[in-house]
Amino acid sequence: MRDYMRWQMMFVLIMMALGMMFFLACRFFKNRGNTAKPGMVIILNGASASGKSTLQKELQKHFNEPCLGLGLDTFFVGVLPERFILGPRQPDDVPASLVMEGVPSMDVDGNKLFVLNIGSIGDRVMSGMHHAIAAYARTGNNCIVDYIAYKSEWIPDLLSALKGIPVYFVGVDCSLDELEKREKARGRSFVEGHARSHYKMVHEHMHDCYDIRVDTSRMNAPECAQVIMKQIRDHKPTAFMMISNKVSVRISHGNGK
Numbered sequence: 001m002r003d004y005m006r007w008q009m010m011f012v013l014i015m016m017a018l019g020m021m022f023f024l025a026c027r028f029f030k031n032r033g034n035t036a037k038p039g040m041v042i043i044l045n046g047a048s049a050s051g052k053s054t055l056q057k058e059l060q061k062h063f064n065e066p067c068l069g070l071g072l073d074t075f076f077v078g079v080l081p082e083r084f085i086l087g088p089r090q091p092d093d094v095p096a097s098l099v100m101e102g103v104p105s106m107d108v109d110g111n112k113l114f115v116l117n118i119g120s121i122g123d124r125v126m127s128g129m130h131h132a133i134a135a136y137a138r139t140g141n142n143c144i145v146d147y148i149a150y151k152s153e154w155i156p157d158l159l160s161a162l163k164g165i166p167v168y169f170v171g172v173d174c175s176l177d178e179l180e181k182r183e184k185a186r187g188r189s190f191v192e193g194h195a196r197s198h199y200k201m202v203h204e205h206m207h208d209c210y211d212i213r214v215d216t217s218r219m220n221a222p223e224c225a226q227v228i229m230k231q232i233r234d235h236k237p238t239a240f241m242m243i244s245n246k247v248s249v250r251i252s253h254g255n256g257k
Helices: 002-032 052-060 120-138 154-161 177-185 194-196 221-234 239-252
Strands: 043-044 066-072 100-106 111-120 145-149 167-172 213-214
Touching: 043 052, 052 066, 052 221, 066 120, 111 120, 111 167, 111 194, 120 154, 120 221, 154 239, 167 221, 167 239, 177 194, 213 221
Parallel strands: 043 145, 043 167, 066 145, 167 213
Antiparallel strands: 100 111
């Protein structure tokens, strides 16, 4: 009887050992397929009409393999049903304030403003965009992102999604006069004042921390791209950590917004 119990115990131990070996082998072979070196992400943050899309295309010319152009046009506005942007909406649709709502107004000097308010559902879409960018990068793709930091609440989520990925933050500046000229040239009068509504705020939400800044009202897109690529060649990214530290301080003081 004792021998039977001893053999039974040995059998159980052997099966447990085999099970553990099988589990470890599965983990090993699964991880072998996820060994791609993360790609680099370049965040171009600036006001609407500051030339980010043009700069994005110019930067893509400097890579000898496809560098993906991502951003609000592709992963935010581009994925929303058209009626949630331009209308007309359906009677049972959620309120515009939960997704995205443009509100025309005027500042104290009588200048037109067009404020884009993004609600909780819009925030959810933005979070999905952040994690989609990270997914592209984690599988080895270099990405250039056309970004507008409309809300300070987006930045911690962006940082969390891109943790462990090399990220260069580029501030895209442009004079307000030039922004408004470009805005009018687009011929969309219903958004006149959009750039004015956020041209300072987008940099404040990033805590004015960048690896490099370029001014598209002083330099053309090829010149800006050259400056950015030189920064990338000569320096490791540092803005990610600086922004992370500032965000952590604000959250710890209960002032995350």
